[in-house]
Amino acid sequence: MKSSIPSNELLASQKSEIEVRVDPDAFSNWFPILREGFLVETQLGRNIREVLCQEIGLSPQYLEARVQTVFLDGKAIDQLESTIITDGCTVALSAAMPGFVGAAFRRGGYYGVMRSGTTHRPGASGGKEERGFFILKLFNLLADELAGHFFERGILMYSQALSAFLRRQQENFWKACREMLVNGQPVHANSLRSGNENKLSHLVLLKVITW
Amino acid sequence: MDKILRIDMGAAGGPRTTTSSIGDYAGLGGRGLTSAIVSGEVPPLCHPLGGENKLVIAPGLLSGTAGAMTGRLSIGTKSPLTGGIKEANSGGQAAQVLARLGYAAIVIEGKPGDDTLYKVFINKDGVRITPDNSLKKLPNYDLVERMKEEFGNKIACISIGPAGEMKMSAASIAVTDMELRPTRHAGRGGVGAVMGAKGIKVIVLDDEGMGMRTAADPEKFKEANKRFVDGLRKHPVTGQGLPAYGTNVLTNILNEAGGYPTYNFKQGRFDGAHQISGETQAETENQRGGAGSATHGCHRGCVIRCSGTYYDKDGHYLTKQPEYETVWAHGGNCGICDLDAIAKLDFMDDNYGLDTIEMGVTIGVAMEAGLIKFGDAEGAIRLMEEVGKGTPLGRILGNGAAVTGKVFGVERVPVVKGQGLPAYDPRAVQGIGVTYATSPMGADHTAGYAVTANILKVGGSVDPLKPEGQIALSRDLQIATAAIDSTGMCLFIAFALLDQPDTFQAMLDMINAFHGLNMTAEDVVALGKKILSMERNFNARAGFTAQHDRLPRFFKTEAIAPHNVTFDVKDEDLDQVFNW
Structure with a gap:
């Protein structure tokens, strides 16, 4: 997913709504979307903690205990409170990682100095306090644990990215899709399988619910 | 585990064995023991493939016990790849079996006068060494099948493939896993070439009739082991992340x-990373199913179970679950984003007996040289076949990235002391660059892996936010790693030790209860320093100077995208790493 987002256009654009009902044991087939990143609309200029807890709805306890590694535009974050979400930025979240390097990337960790050249340095907030979008990526255990939260309320993504994801799926993926609705109307899997994003709006709100 | 088996392969009339008490080496195990023997007994200026070099195989201090995570095997020698001291480390079953047979180490000395190939069989009744030229050029999987036919399936094997016989500097030594497959390797530094030079194809271990080693204080040992296991299971990395995704969880x-x-x-970024990530790998393995697919241990007594078994789409065994370093080396480093192709390359490494990191780095250099294009998975497989066959090109590639780079005139050759860099760019993670540069082992990601330094407080309290922090932390990590490598414990325990001081104390209590000791954290630090000092001393006598403790120049001159950073730790600071 591209990180350059014309927020004004996105805010104003139509969104197609796709709802898919899948077998529970096939829910994880959709997790790659969470790892590759999806769009989140937010109030710009707020810090990461505020956005994750107050807007997205993660509990502070979960954030503290499970979200051990955070990147903003590829740079490791130590202080969630002093790191501001800006228009078009990319935020990636991960659980604690193994190895020395995993420990080095952990936020606020003892070994953070080992990646000093790639640490995000908080600047003045000064961002515009308006609505905008950022890209959120969820890796490893966090994708597993938060998939229900995000897919139930729906995630925003470009229809082109969704089509690319769907095009590379195999037969067993489609067998596990029990029902598909586009803008509330049932559709046959083939209509999405062909990856014909032209019939969709530029943006898609994707909901995936276990059957 | 109080005796040392010495095998003189150069003795008149054929190989001769002697068994002696551990003597002056008492109290040492694993890397501590291999480095003590190599440092003390091997002439530093000897040729690594000559009769003066020795190959030392040692289980850890706790191997062969009921203790969890104690199945690591250390193999030490003078490395044909680096020219310095080497300890390569492997999982699998052999450490447990060797320790139960009572051996603290096997020391292979001398060199046969001809090219006869030998197999060694060790059980409770003794040692039998027999010539067997029918084993020549057998790849590891076929070799182990032959050993099963001959000795049954209750054995553990330590073996070399064709690469070791051809004395290639990237040759590994294979160790069989719980399924008696040769999937675990002492990979780094060309230890397989030394075993090949000694004329030994395989060491077969059979511990039938031998029980678990018993602790000096069994009750205390059992209780400490329980606390240790509980600590590993409750930690999110060792209890959840590693079992679910394996080490390849690091790719994303x-x-x-x-x-x-x-x-x-x-x-510093690969567009195809999501196709070969640990998450994708685990999902693929789970979908394909099969025994031990996404979560499996590499030896009995492992409670982390970070490994797995990789089957093809039709359910046929392809290889064990490739590790992060392997997936990176054959994957992103070479621009390959096909997990099945990477699995095939991993199998070829294991079967021919090659270090996956060195071969991936080497093929990357070959791609840079234009032999094949980046991303050409079929081409990479063809190059590996050349290595297995021992063609002239294969001989070049099988001797590693440094040789390949020199032969083909490549400037960007990522090696330190001749050994290929692992899967973390030192420009993005400067601290690991310090360890790559200064480790006595050459570029080695595990050399400073034991993230326990903040608990051990090695060398006093370090302020990691000061500029000298990276130097001090690398020093501390290398000390802690050297000590843990002596226990026979898997380094992955370090993640739980980092966060949970009570788990670290449980590990210490296990060692103390087993051996009747009263070791403290300070004693662990002293052991780590002693090992590193022996290793540095050997290397100095072998001709290594401060100039060898450097990264290749391009890391300082070529900024890496996306962050456009170079390695900027000063040389004079690198020279302070071992000033304690």
Whole structure:
């Protein structure tokens, strides 16, 4: 997913709504979307903690205990409170990682100095306090644990990215899709399988619910 | 575990064995023991493939016990790849079996006068060495099948493939796993070439009739082991992340951080990373199913179970679950994003007996040289076949990245002391660059892996936010790693030790209860320093100077995308790493 987002256009654009009902044991087939990143609309200029807890709805306890590694535009974050979400930025979240390097990337960790050249340095907030979008990526255990939260309320993504994801799926993926609705109307899997994003709006709100 | 078996392969009339008490080496195990023997007994200026070099195989201090995670085997020698001292480390069953047979180490000395190939069989009744030229050029999987036919399936094997017989500097020594497959390797430094030079194809171990080693204080040992296991299971890395995804869970993280070396260290991100990540790998394995698919241990007594078994789409066994370093080396480093192709390359490494990191780095250099294009998985497989066959090109590639780079005139050759860099770009993670540069082992990601330094407080309290922090932390990590490598414990326990001081104390209590000791954290530090000092001393006598403790120049001159950073730790600071 591209990180350059014309927020004004996105805010104003139509969104197609796709709802898919899948077998529970096939829910994880959709997790790659969470790892590759999806769009989140937010109030710009707020810090990461505020956005994750107050807007997205993660509990502070979960954030503290499970979200051990955070990147903003590829740079490791130590202080969630002093790191501001800006228009078009990319935020990636991960659980604690193994190895020395995993420990080095952990936020606020003892070994953070080992990646000093790639640490995000908080600047003045000064961002515009308006609505905008950022890209959120969820890796490893966090994708597993938060998939229900995000897919139930729906995630925003470009229809082109969704089509690319769907095009590379195999037969067993489609067998596990029990029902598909586009803008509330049932559709046959083939209509999405062909990856014909032209019939969709530029943006898609994707909901995936276990059957 | 109080005796040392010495095998003189150069003795008149054929190989001769002697068994002696551990003597002056008492109290040492694993890397501590291999490095003590190599440092003390091997002439530092000897040829690594000559009769003066020795190959030392040692289980750890706790191997062969009921203790969890104690199955690591250390193999030490003078390395044909680096020219310095080497300890390569492997999982699998052999450490447990060797320890139960009572051996603290096997020391292989001398060199046969001809090219006869030998097999060694060790059980409770003794040692039998027989010539067997029918084993010549057998790859590891076929070799182990032959050993099963001959000795049954209750054995553990330590073996070399064709690469070791051809004395290639990237040759590994294979150790069989719980399924008696040769999937675990003492990979780094060309230890397989030394075993090949000694004329030994395989060491077969059979511990039938031998029980678990018993502790000096069994009750205390049992109780400490329980606390240790509980600590590992409750930690999110050792209890959840590693079992679910294996070490390859790091792919997405390193890629996001811009520290994932791609196209022979040209850039820090790989567009195809999501196709070969640990998450994708685990999902693929789970979908395909099969025994031990996504979560499996590499030896009995492992409670982390970070490994797995990789089957093809039709359910046929392809290889064990490739590790993060393997997936990176054959994957992102070479621009390959096909997990099945990477699994095939991993199998070829294991079967021919080659270090996956060295071969991936070497193929990356070959791609840079234009032998094949980046991303050409079929071409990479063809190059590996050349190595297995021992063609002239294969001989070049099988001797590693440094040789390949020199032969083909490549400037960007990512090696330190001749050994290929692992899967973390030192420009994005400067601290690991310090360890790559200064480790006595050459570029080695595990040399400073034991993230326990803040608990051990090695060398006093370090302020990691000061500029000298990276030097001090690398020093502390190397000390802690050397000590843990002596226990026979898997380094992955370190993640739980980092966060949970009570788990670290449980590990210490296990060692103390087993051996009747009263070791403290300070004693662990002293042991780590002693090992590193022996290793540094050997290397100094072998001709290594401060100039060998450097990264290749391009890491200082070529900024890596996306963060456009270079390695900027000063040389004079690198020279302070071992000033304690």
